[in-house]
Amino acid sequence: xxxxxxHRRGVHPLFHSSDAACVGPQPGGPANTSLRPLTCSACGxxxxxxxxxxxxxxxxxxxxxxxxxxxxxxxxxxSRRPASLWxxxxxxxxxxxxxxxxxxxxxxxxxxxxxxxxxxxRRAWIKNDALCxxxxxxxxxxxxxxxxxxxxxxxxxVGCASTGNLANAVxxxxxxxxxxxxxxxxxxLEGGKLVATAVFGxxxxxxxxxxxxxxxxxxxxxxxxxxxxVNVNLRAYYAEGSKTMAWEIAEQLGWRFPxxxxxxxxxGSLVTRLAKGFREVKEAGFTGDPLPRLYGAQAAGCxxxxxxxxxxxxxxxxxxxxTLAKSLAIGSPADGAQAVRALRESGGWAAxxxxxxxxxxxxxxxxxxxxxxxxxxxxxxxxxxxLARQGHLKLTDEVVLCIxxxxxxxxxxxxxxLEEAPLIAPRLQEVEAxxxxx
Amino acid sequence: MQVTFHLPKVLASLxxxxxVQARGATLQEAVEELTxxxxxxxxxxxxxxxxxxxxxxxxxxxxxxxxxxxxDTPLRDGDEITVVSAVAGG
Ligand SMILES: Cc1ncc(COP(=O)(O)O)c(C=O)c1O
Ligand SMILES: [Zn+2]
Numbered sequence: 001x002x003x004x005x006x007h008r009r010g011v012h013p014l015f016h017s018s019d020a021a022c023v024g025p026q027p028g029g030p031a032n033t034s035l036r037p038l039t040c041s042a043c044g045x046x047x048x049x050x051x052x053x054x055x056x057x058x059x060x061x062x063x064x065x066x067x068x069x070x071x072x073x074x075x076x077x078x079s080r081r082p083a084s085l086w087x088x089x090x091x092x093x094x095x096x097x098x099x100x101x102x103x104x105x106x107x108x109x110x111x112x113x114x115x116x117x118x119x120x121x122r123r124a125w126i127k128n129d130a131l132c133x134x135x136x137x138x139x140x141x142x143x144x145x146x147x148x149x150x151x152x153x154x155x156x157x158v159g160c161a162s163t164g165n166l167a168n169a170v171x172x173x174x175x176x177x178x179x180x181x182x183x184x185x186x187x188x189l190e191g192g193k194l195v196a197t198a199v200f201g202x203x204x205x206x207x208x209x210x211x212x213x214x215x216x217x218x219x220x221x222x223x224x225x226x227x228x229x230v231n232v233n234l235r236a237y238y239a240e241g242s243k244t245m246a247w248e249i250a251e252q253l254g255w256r257f258p259x260x261x262x263x264x265x266x267x268g269s270l271v272t273r274l275a276k277g278f279r280e281v282k283e284a285g286f287t288g289d290p291l292p293r294l295y296g297a298q299a300a301g302c303x304x305x306x307x308x309x310x311x312x313x314x315x316x317x318x319x320x321x322x323t324l325a326k327s328l329a330i331g332s333p334a335d336g337a338q339a340v341r342a343l344r345e346s347g348g349w350a351a352x353x354x355x356x357x358x359x360x361x362x363x364x365x366x367x368x369x370x371x372x373x374x375x376x377x378x379x380x381x382x383x384x385x386x387l388a389r390q391g392h393l394k395l396t397d398e399v400v401l402c403i404x405x406x407x408x409x410x411x412x413x414x415x416x417x418l419e420e421a422p423l424i425a426p427r428l429q430e431v432e433a434x435x436x437x438x
Numbered sequence: 439m440q441v442t443f444h445l446p447k448v449l450a451s452l453x454x455x456x457x458v459q460a461r462g463a464t465l466q467e468a469v470e471e472l473t474x475x476x477x478x479x480x481x482x483x484x485x486x487x488x489x490x491x492x493x494x495x496x497x498x499x500x501x502x503x504x505x506x507x508x509x510d511t512p513l514r515d516g517d518e519i520t521v522v523s524a525v526a527g528g
Binding site: 232 | 444446447448450456482491493494495497500502504505520522523524525526528
């Protein structure tokens, strides 16, 4: 087959050949893609599906484009679909249901009355993405959409720059779909995150430097090798995965919105996409509730988004991360400015908490809900406490806390603060002795 | 000072190559010199008032120029300037 023909095959029917020339599918792919085309969020130009996240005209971010007149399901039809993030297909960047990573999403939303009392709010729920499949963090959502984009664009190697959870997710999804994976992480990641990547057989590379150094390298890697780096050249498809968390919260509450949602921030993509998801639910007419106030959480040792919001200028000043919360340690957040805007427009706010508070947050969540979260979840709980004390979360509020990763991934963060278990001989008297001394 | 720019793919086609040489005492001067030689880069490295383009990050050797003096950062012979899209990561 001539290269001319293979170039045509992947072009979306929306596009004339002159449009296709501006991005152009990569050699070797895409075949029979059901990927939605991309629009530039800065200049509005339309581009065919491609492994590129940047507008060739103005360098702005590309976003999947959804025809406003596409058929949409009713809430009843949605409720009959399988319990995964794919039930919101009409709001995801595929025209037909993709075949990879079918079981991701639709994680539990659990009411947490004891935590609500501790926060001093009317009701509280945990959106428990520590149970997201297959790799136990919300990053499974973004990889579910990105890996299907990679497949449909004809890419056989995927990869990422990661603070840990994304590494786990890309390695796991790639392994079961038979794709090669190249994973780039900062050199000082937690042992659990390294093991939970390497076990899947991915090629993992530790880079001397911070996440931001890793990220810069991955931009060059994506350009140079043409791989599908999920959060670089597949970012337009990747980012849409996050917003399914908002859709699930609304549906699981019975098609209504809470008053407030608290979520952790690293690159700032999750909070930005939560705002988009809630907006879409409202635009679909599934609830008449006012949009929730969104609250962002960061660790004090790496809080460029919180600081930009608190300063008021909304401009991100990059920072060198120094925090236990390595999953949130992004000093130069790609969506920082959009995150500030999303929080502000929602009527919400943001808080940064120190490492001691984040460890306290992990323990408070564990002891009030039975949920063990990693450092990012500790930051979220501690930030919710701080926001409640500052009066941002109120006595009348219904609040959802987004818990985005599992605690077994970062045991070292809490281990030192826990009481050591007494060691005894297998004798009843020794247990009796323990009871009298405690 | 003679320096080397490493451009992202989206800009490389406009300069004919991903690696291009430029001259200047500061990053600002080097960027200006580059856009004179490659007019299609005009407005694609800088914003409306000559500041670094909002969707790009510039690194001098391994350092983000926002930790240095931005476009006013002085250059030395042989410096490497890496330009990448800011729409990446997280
Ligand atoms: C567990 C966890 N929660 C939250 C985030 C933040 O996501 P975002 O980069 O979209 O702000 C991350 C990012 O790596 C993460 O690993
Ligand atoms: Zn554009």
